[in-house]
Amino acid sequence: MNIQNNLYSENTQAVLLLSTFFSKPKKGEARPLTAVEYGRFARWLHEFNYTPSSLFHQFDEVLSRWKDPKGKITAARLSEILGRKAAMGLALEKWQRAGVWVITRQDSEYPQLLKKQLRHISPPVFFGVGNKALLQKGGLAVIGSRGIDNIDEEFTQNIVIQAAQESINIVSGAARGVDETAMLASLNSGGTATGIMADSLLKAATASKWRKHLQNEQLVLISSFYPEAGFSVGNAMARNKYIYTAANAALVVRADEGKGGTWAGAKENNENQWVPLFVKQQSEASGNIALLARGAHPFELKKDSGLWLAEALSKVQVVKTSSPPSHSLNLFE
Template sequence: MTLSTAAQATLLLTSYFSKPVKGAPKPLTPIEWGRFAQWLHEKNHAPGDLLNHTAPWVLGKWSDEKIPRDRLEALLQRGSSMALALEKWQRSGLWIVTRSDPSYPKRLKKRLKHAAPPVLYGCGNAGLLNAGGLAVVGSRKSDNEDLTYAQRLGAKATQAGIGVVSGGARGIDEAAMQGAIQEGGPVIGILSEGLLKAATSKQWRQGLMSGGLVLVSPYYPEASFNTGNAMGRNKYIYCLADAAVVVHSGSSGGTKAGAEESLKKSWVPLWVKPTHDTEAGNQALVNAGGAWCEERIERLDIGSLLAPARTQLFQETLDQPDSVLLQESGLGTEPSESEPDKTVIYDGLSTVADTMANEAQQKSETEESNVAPSAEEPEAGWHEESATKLATVPYPDLFGSGNASDQKAQDVTQSAAPEQVITETADSKEPERPMTESITESRETNFEPEQIDFYQLFLRKLQRLAQTPKAVDDIITETGLHKTQVNTWLKQAVEEGRVKKLNRPARYQVITE
């Protein structure tokens, strides 16, 4: 296991390498690490500076009553313990990702900011950490009806191309994850204890070997059950997902507390399964802001559970200035954390404004228009205007042309009142107007996120892209969308008779009227 000096310093300051010993210095909590990393960044230092000859000089400038200097120095002297622990964990197939690594989950940084765990231990397919999907949670003590519902929900989500996120505990968590694993995943399990044991257990072997499962934990990999860790783990389940379903909640306990925290902080839309258990806390969660979902699993529309999350994220990113994105991208001084993350990752969804602006620019270049751009038009490049005047919103060019991996982020400069963009449905009978005219007209009214129909934008792109049969991977590359979202929309388009599916190999082609 090869770690950068920044990762080594982060581990030494924030992690346990054996069971806690009375009197030994306690590693920094996520909040404490965030404060210390902020200070390092402001002083133009990197975590790696703490492991070379400049360490005494760097720490000599640090002064904090809650994080005394001698505590930091003692934590940094644990190099031998760290080496032995890393060797042991590596033999069991564990890996480590720190907040300074580019593979660190972007959703955690965005939603938890400074409270995001500085280190994640994991096993399995690390590429799934940013997959997102549907969180399925519930009590450890649930009846067979709820366990069956959770298992079928996990399987149905996977069949729809949507990932499953859960906590790996016995009961609802395990049932949902196993249902998804049987269908091939992707599955993200966030454990509060025993990651080292789970990495070699028969329970998760199929998912780990197939590459459809990743197990992660922010806690010591050999930790035994701890109520505090179990409660603290809940927020990571919600923050790694895009929507959540509570299958069964007790009137008190971790499931209810975690769901209430998510509702309070508006992390993801919360859905609650109806129950006949009069002692359950499901009704209380709906009263607190959750919403009932379909009780009959065969009638449940998985895609509809994620739709509110798309609208919510769209509104959040519309109003978010560049400076906020910088803060949310992490506080380490490695390049992946010190620089703002210039793409907002969410199942590959872009805004209609970005889409229409890109299409307008392409059309203008093709026709060699001589019309000078208005001062109100979006301007290419990145801006550092005051957040009180402008909201600079970076987006990936997800519906533009070209290879998605080579796309550069563009920004749409919005005024204080978000602007409305008028979209055109596929069956509209009105003649198509120049895109630039649509953009100009859209600036005259206020924007309502509920009017956005990303599926229709996808179909419009598909009309140009799939005149001849195209494989799913080609469509993903051209649109820049997440695989789960492409599969969901392709399935819907086939059912509506807009697209036909060809087999051997699987390809898709639009049906021309």
């Protein structure tokens, strides 16, 4: 039961208690802080020379000074979520047996590209399995709809095989469709992949399709949601920003205008100008057409052999969505 004391510092324990579910939430119980709430509270703690673990020893002092401008982070709420140490111990012990580890924003293994882009709204905690070193590798985010045809599947596989040949890490969401196709094609070609999951990390840790690649240290799977979390649309939408900001550039294979996670994520990336956005040009998908009209870079697969992908990706900058291009930019002709 004391595994959290053996493996994790007091500060990490405090961050976990403040920000994480340890089981399916029950009606009426206090909810852990959201990423935005935690960011607001953590900034205040730092400003007044406290740490999250100060709440274990100086709770009354801290709360006598803290006044949440939003009125959401109350003493009663903090007291209840900090009182879940037994639940945390049981959960951590179970997850650790499956190889799941924990990193917080203060840890050097935390994905630094993501942290630099999102700053105070970066997730306070990531749970993960696999090779932590890949979290610093950046790479190409490859994303798209769950429902894809043979043409999109072949396109995804071909571009990812090229990426593997150039040692470009693939970042994606591990969902069926484009995401899973991209990750498995990279791994099966000897490349690497970072999967940023919205749910079911614990199941993925032992899934046969990932197991070999985890053992070979080609793969890391992470989630900002507790490892047994089921699917929710809200979590999937929140996860989109982590896929983009953990990469150096992004490629949308297929999107539907106005709906779905792929469209929402691409739109959010353009609004925040996180990374250059490429979109598969030879597509009749409504989202692809709309994103290209909004300034995304048209992407064509180059048929010539050689190392061309990294150079092509590095030639472009983020384009503001308010300024669509006056001409077609095709880097792969």
